[in-house]
Amino acid sequence: MSGFVASLITLGFLAQVLRIAIPYVLAALGGTLSERAGVIDLALEAKLLMGAFAAAVLGYETGSIAIGIAGAAAAGVAVAAIQAFWSVRLGADQVVTGIALNLGAFGFTRYLLGVRYGQGANSPRFDGVGTGVLTNPISWIAAALVALVVVGLGQTRLGLRVRAVGERPDAVAAAGVSVARVRWLAVLIGGALAGVGGAQLSLPVDGFVAEASGGRGYVALAAVIMSGWRPGRAALWCLAFGLADAVQYRMQTHGVGLPAELTRLLPYVLALVLLAAWPRRVAPPRALGQPD
Amino acid sequence: MTAPALRVRASRRFGDCVALADAALEVAAGTVHALCGENGAGKSTLMRVVYGLERADAGVLELGERVDLARHDVAGAQARGVGMVHQHGMLVPTLTLADNAALGHEPVRGGRYDRAAAARALVAAAARLGQRLDPDALAGELTVGEQQRAELAMVAARATRLLILDEPTALLAPREVDALFAMVRAFAAGGGAVVLVTHKLDEVLAVADEVTVLRGGRTVASWSAEVTAAEIARAMIGGEPPPPATRPPPPRPDAAIGLAIDGLVVPGPRGGGVVDVTLRVAAGEVVGVAGVEGNGQRELALAIAGLAPVARGAVAVGGVDVTRAKVAARRARGLAHVPEDRHRHGLVQGASVADNVALGRLGEVGRGALIDRAAVAALTAQLIAAHDVRPADPSARVDALSGGNQQKLVVARELDRPGLRAVLAVHPTRGVDLAASARIHARLRDVAAAGAAVLLIAADLDELLALCHRVVVMYRGALVGELTGAALAAPDARARLGAWMVGATP
Numbered sequence: 001m002s003g004f005v006a007s008l009i010t011l012g013f014l015a016q017v018l019r020i021a022i023p024y025v026l027a028a029l030g031g032t033l034s035e036r037a038g039v040i041d042l043a044l045e046a047k048l049l050m051g052a053f054a055a056a057v058l059g060y061e062t063g064s065i066a067i068g069i070a071g072a073a074a075a076g077v078a079v080a081a082i083q084a085f086w087s088v089r090l091g092a093d094q095v096v097t098g099i100a101l102n103l104g105a106f107g108f109t110r111y112l113l114g115v116r117y118g119q120g121a122n123s124p125r126f127d128g129v130g131t132g133v134l135t136n137p138i139s140w141i142a143a144a145l146v147a148l149v150v151v152g153l154g155q156t157r158l159g160l161r162v163r164a165v166g167e168r169p170d171a172v173a174a175a176g177v178s179v180a181r182v183r184w185l186a187v188l189i190g191g192a193l194a195g196v197g198g199a200q201l202s203l204p205v206d207g208f209v210a211e212a213s214g215g216r217g218y219v220a221l222a223a224v225i226m227s228g229w230r231p232g233r234a235a236l237w238c239l240a241f242g243l244a245d246a247v248q249y250r251m252q253t254h255g256v257g258l259p260a261e262l263t264r265l266l267p268y269v270l271a272l273v274l275l276a277a278w279p280r281r282v283a284p285p286r287a288l289g290q291p292d
Numbered sequence: 293m294t295a296p297a298l299r300v301r302a303s304r305r306f307g308d309c310v311a312l313a314d315a316a317l318e319v320a321a322g323t324v325h326a327l328c329g330e331n332g333a334g335k336s337t338l339m340r341v342v343y344g345l346e347r348a349d350a351g352v353l354e355l356g357e358r359v360d361l362a363r364h365d366v367a368g369a370q371a372r373g374v375g376m377v378h379q380h381g382m383l384v385p386t387l388t389l390a391d392n393a394a395l396g397h398e399p400v401r402g403g404r405y406d407r408a409a410a411a412r413a414l415v416a417a418a419a420r421l422g423q424r425l426d427p428d429a430l431a432g433e434l435t436v437g438e439q440q441r442a443e444l445a446m447v448a449a450r451a452t453r454l455l456i457l458d459e460p461t462a463l464l465a466p467r468e469v470d471a472l473f474a475m476v477r478a479f480a481a482g483g484g485a486v487v488l489v490t491h492k493l494d495e496v497l498a499v500a501d502e503v504t505v506l507r508g509g510r511t512v513a514s515w516s517a518e519v520t521a522a523e524i525a526r527a528m529i530g531g532e533p534p535p536p537a538t539r540p541p542p543p544r545p546d547a548a549i550g551l552a553i554d555g556l557v558v559p560g561p562r563g564g565g566v567v568d569v570t571l572r573v574a575a576g577e578v579v580g581v582a583g584v585e586g587n588g589q590r591e592l593a594l595a596i597a598g599l600a601p602v603a604r605g606a607v608a609v610g611g612v613d614v615t616r617a618k619v620a621a622r623r624a625r626g627l628a629h630v631p632e633d634r635h636r637h638g639l640v641q642g643a644s645v646a647d648n649v650a651l652g653r654l655g656e657v658g659r660g661a662l663i664d665r666a667a668v669a670a671l672t673a674q675l676i677a678a679h680d681v682r683p684a685d686p687s688a689r690v691d692a693l694s695g696g697n698q699q700k701l702v703v704a705r706e707l708d709r710p711g712l713r714a715v716l717a718v719h720p721t722r723g724v725d726l727a728a729s730a731r732i733h734a735r736l737r738d739v740a741a742a743g744a745a746v747l748l749i750a751a752d753l754d755e756l757l758a759l760c761h762r763v764v765v766m767y768r769g770a771l772v773g774e775l776t777g778a779a780l781a782a783p784d785a786r787a788r789l790g791a792w793m794v795g796a797t798p
Contacts, residue, residue, distance in 0.1 A: 157405045164384045164395055171382040174345060175396035176366035187375040286385075 004254035013246060015133040019204060020249075021144045021242025023048055023213075025196025027150045027220035028227075028234040030061070030190035031078070034200025036153065036229055037186035038166035038287040043083045044194050045217030046105035051076040053109045057116070057207030059124040064254040069138065069199050076195020077188050079105065084187040088180055091291030102217070110210050131204050138200045145193060149231045162186045166285030169292050179292045194220075215268065222271040226281025237274075244270045252283020295356055297454050297485035298320040302341045302351030302361070304334075304509075306364075311337045312348070314765065317453065317487075319502070324486045326500035328493070330528050331695055332723040334509040335489045339456050342487075343376040344369040347711065355453060372397075375451025377443050379458040379489075385432025390414050390763040392431050394444040417449030420444070422476050435586055436463040444472070448479060453478055458489045463751065464791030465584045473499045491528070493521040494754075496617040504596060525726070531650040534730030537758040538742040543576035550745025551596070551627075556605035558591040560769070563592040567769030569605075572713065573745035578736065580756035581749040583766035584793050589749050590632060592766070593718045596747070597629040598622050599637065610713040620773035624655060626713030628706040628739075632721045632749075638702045639690045646672040646700060652705040659750055679704035680731065696728035703732050707739050715739055715746045733759060753786055765792035773798040 007013060027044045033040035054075035059068030079101055086092040110120040117124060129136045153159040161182045164173045169179045192215070201216075202208040219241050220234075227233035248266040251258060298319040304312040312334045318323040329335045340346035342353065343528055344366040353359040355372040383392045394410035399652060401409065411427035418425045418441075425442050434442070440460065448455060457476070461469045461473060476486050488500060496503055497519075505513040505527040513527040519752055525533040551573040558566035566588045578692040583589055591610035600693045606615045609625045615627070631637035637646050650657050650668045658665040673687040679700050681693070690698060699720065707715060721729040723725075738760060740746045756763050762776040763785075773792035775785055792798060 151404075155404045155407075157400055160387070160391055160398060160405055164387060164391075167386050168382070168384045171384050171392075172395065174343075174366065174376070174378060176344075176370050177396045182520065243415040 004250055004256050005227060005252050007254060008247065013032070013250070014289060016249070017239065017242045018133050018139065018245045019131065019136070019200070019242075020245045021239045022138060022200040022236035023197040024220045024223065024241050025235045026145065026200070027194045028101060028223045029145060029215055029231055030192070030194035030197070030235050030240050031221050031224040032229055032231045033149065033153070033162065033186045033190035034080075035081050035288060036166045036285055037162045037183045037292065038285055039084070039087055039183055039187050040094040040098060040171060040289045041083075041187075042095055043079055043216070043217075044099040045213050045219050046098075046101040046261070047076040047079045047191050047194035048198040048217050048220075049102075049105045049109060049211070049213040050079050051195035052193070052201035053112070053198070053208050056123045056126075056128075056202035057112075057201035059203060063126070064202065065129055065137065067245055068203060069141070069196060072195045072199035073192040074195065076191040076193070076198065077197070078191075078192020080187045083191070084184050084250065087291065088183045088187065094289050094291075105171070107210070111209075114163070114208065121210050125207040127205040128203040132134045136200075136204060137201065138196065141196060142200075144237045146231070148192070149205055152230055154155050157183070158185065169287050169290075173292075179283070184291075194238070201266060217290065219267055219271050222275050225284070226274055226278050229285060230282075241267045241271065294553060295354070297356070298342065299354040299582070300342055300351065302338060302348040303638070304341065304346065304348050308731070310509050312341070312351075314351075315506055315509055316511045318502050319485045319487055320512075321453075321485050321609070322480055322483050323501040324480050324499055325489060325502045325504065327487055327489045327504050327506065328491060328496060328524055328528055330491060330505035331723050332725075333402070333506040333507055333528070336458055338506065339376065339458060339487060339489055339510075342369065342454075343374055343456060345376075367396075370450060370555055372455030373451055375447035375454070376456040376459055377440070377447050377458065379390065379462070381436070381443060382437055383431035383439055383443060385430070387429050387431060387586035389425060389431055389434075389442050389446075390427035392442075393417070393427075393449075397450075397583040399642075403621050413449070416448065418422075418445040421478070437465070437468050440464065441468075441472075442601065444475065448475070452484060453486065454485045456487045456489070459491075460488070461490070461492065461495060463585050465784060465793040466675065466753065467794050468584075469495070474521045481548070493524050494767065495731055496524060496733055497521060502795075503784070507676075520546055529726055536739065537733035537755070539759060539761065540578060542761055544598045547576050549573070550577075550609070550743075551747055552606075552608040552611075553592075553596065553609075556592070556595060556607065557603040558595040559603055560588060560591040564588060565769055568631045569771055571747075571764065571771065573747050575713070575743045575745050576740055577762065578740045578746040578748060579624060580762045580763040581766050581771075582753060582756055582763055582789050582793060583751070583752055587766050588769035589718070589766055591769075593629075593632060593716060596628070596716050597631070597637075620760040626711045626744075628709070628712055628715045630702055630706050630715070630717040630745075632718035634698055634702050640697060642689060642690040643782065644687050644689055645676070647716075648690055649675060649699065649705050650684075653709065656709070675701070675704040675708055678708060679735070681700045694725075696724040699724045700728050700731060705736055707735055712739055712742075715744050716749075717746065718749045719751065720748070721750075721752070753789060756789075757785060763789060765789055767792060767795055 027048055031041040051072035053071040055068040086097040114120040119191045133139050152222035165179055165182045173179050193260050201212045221236045225238035226237050244267040250262040252260045253289045296318050303314050315334055315338050327335050337541050341348045344364045348361050351361050353361050390411035393414040399406040401407040413426045452704045482487050504514045547574050553571045554794045556566050558567045595602050601625050614622045646668050649672045657664050676684045681697050720732050764771045765773045
């Protein structure tokens with residue numbers, strides 16, 4: 001037990017927290033953008049998973065980490081494009097669209113693995129980015145993106161329009177701005193961010209494992225909601241979830257006497273408890289979930 | 293002769309419903325043009341076509357030059373100097389006034405949106421209209437009057453050719469209306485054209501140079517000279533207007549108290565709500581509550597109806613305390629509620645007329661857990677006939693009825709029932725055509741004459757002055773003034789009530 005506690009007060013543990021938090025952070029940033037524009041982002045899970053898959057496969061096939069990361073972003077954008085086509089263009093139910101994409105991504109990645117590598121569970125291993133934090137380009141990309149989204153949403157022309165379109169799309173239309181265009185942009189950019197977050201699920205472990213997203217997209221969405229749809233705070237909540245996840249890994253390796261099946265639930269239970277208990281001072285974007 | 297600022301002909305249908313049937317309007321530069329008509333006549337639709345928010349199926353549009361209607365959009369309208377202030381406002385509540393003003397035309401500096409420049413531009417635009425405002429205030433935290441003035445400043449700053457105001461006075465106190473009209477006249481004097489969409493005839497006569505009337509999507513009359521209110525009303529209705537409402541006979545001096553409100557405190561959004569209201573309405577008396585919207589009237593009504601929790605104080609119907617009673621118990625006690633929002637609290641839009649009648653009268657048509665369909669049919673037929681609800685079809689879906697007929701249905705169900713002790717009517721004629729309004733007024737008068745205590749909450753002073761024995765003014769959650777008897781009939785009653793509505797102390 002004391003070994004377990006001591007292991008939490010190390011630089012290695014801090015690095016582990018950051019490494020684990022990155023997919024949450026990037027997915028939450030992407031989710032914040034979509035949702036501020038009024039599009040419920042339940043498809044974060046699919047974006048993470050497709051990003052992880054694309055990064056591993058393209059990284060393995062080309063031997064280039066950069067192409068892997070770019071491919072992850074593109075995969076996230078592709079999922080986002082389908083989502084936007086259904087929910088922005090056709091006005092379909094955004095929750096159903098998101099769930100369909102998540103389920104589809106699970107099957108689709110397994111199918112492609114099977115077609116290309118003859119088995120549906122793993123992509124071939126290759127030299128990824130390693131488990132270090134400072135040597136991992138995704139860490140730096142993530143840090144830059146947090147700042148970029150905070151500034152972009154709060155202080156740019158597009159950011160103002162995104163914030164307006166999630167509240168009063170009719171007012172945005174009356175100001176002569178295309179509501180659909182703003183929503184498309186927000187969802188696509190959000191997809192790229194979540195896709196890059198997915199790369200962090202495969203590149204540090206040198207390959208893609210089926211269902212690598214493991215519900216992180218939903219936890220990231222919980223962070224978006226608890227942050228009051230504010231990107232900086234959402235990133236901080238994701239660090240908290242990363243911390244919970246890292247603690248449960250240490251509990252497993254140090255054998256604190258609880259079954260792994262229970263400790264693994266820690267971040268999810270934390271998300272549930274916080275969602276219920278955290279005071280909701282900030283109302284969601286008023287037009288969230290409503291097609292124009 | 294110079295080309296008019298606006299010339300438009302347009303047709304537009306939504307499914308089976310014809311909104312515009314070759315409606316035409318021509319507005320000269322430097323004039324204020326009133327566009328009149330009943331609800332659903334197509335006034336707003338026509339103006340939305342001009343502003344590029346609504347497509348026309350066919351038509352012609354000239355804004356100084358010929359405009360291709362098929363390609364017309366908001367950006368194109370704005371580029372031609374057209375601005376529109378919308379009926380329900382078009383401010384994003386979570387953004388500041390400066391952000392709202394900038395939306396779509398954001399000043400950019402060094403790649404970022406230049407908020408300071410947007411704020412300076414808005415303050416300057418407001419100053420040109422003689423207003424002062426705080427550009428950093430969140431739009432959602434302002435009163436509707438403040439929001440509307442800010443919106444006018446934003447729109448007028450960009451509109452050089454044509455300013456469209458869609459029902460701008462619906463939420464304003466009389467004094468605010470005067471200020472608005474002064475701004476409108478100033479804009480026209482500067483060479484701009486103004487279209488004032490309204491159905492209030494006194495406003496038309498006060499401010500407009502020309503008048504056009506729409507009915508059923510067609511232009512039915514247009515005057516450029518002197519015209520009387522009666523002529524406009526006849527054109528709007530397509531017949532003789534109903535006689536004005538009359539007051540019921542005064543309550544007997546020994547009449548019992550039908551509705552009593554004691555020291556009522558009801559929390560509302562942003563610290564608003566009801567601060568402290570004590571009011572007694574005698575059986576047979578009609579008491580009006582005037583006030584600018586958002587001064588606690590909504591919370592007062594919901595608390596009386598049993599739809600909002602009461603922090604302190606008491607509500608009694610016919611001498612029995614109902615402060616903690618559920619809605620059904622209050623209704624059983626003889627309280628009727630004609631709610632402000634008939635979509636939310638009055639009717640189930642997707643259900644039939646008969647089902648909506650049954651829902652409000654389960655005590656009469658319910659047999660244990662079952663509903664007596666024969667009783668529902670009989671009651672519905674009786675209400676439809678007595679209140680002229682159209683179409684006279686018990687199986688019609690409520691959302692297929694016009695606003696006026698929906699409201700007639702609510703009034704019929706609520707007021708046409710036995711054991712009525714107190715009536716709470718909130719904006720009962722809002723969005724309702726003149727003929728239906730007259731019926732609703734007559735109905736309120738009749739239930740009062742039959743001994744019910746009527747509390748009428750309305751923004752329309754004419755309605756209150758015509759029907760009420762007594763009018764109180766609600767301001768910031770409290771009652772600040774009261775007129776009764778001779779003072780209410782005096783010529784200065786409107787002005788006194790109007791002053792109290794914006795915070796003057798009696």
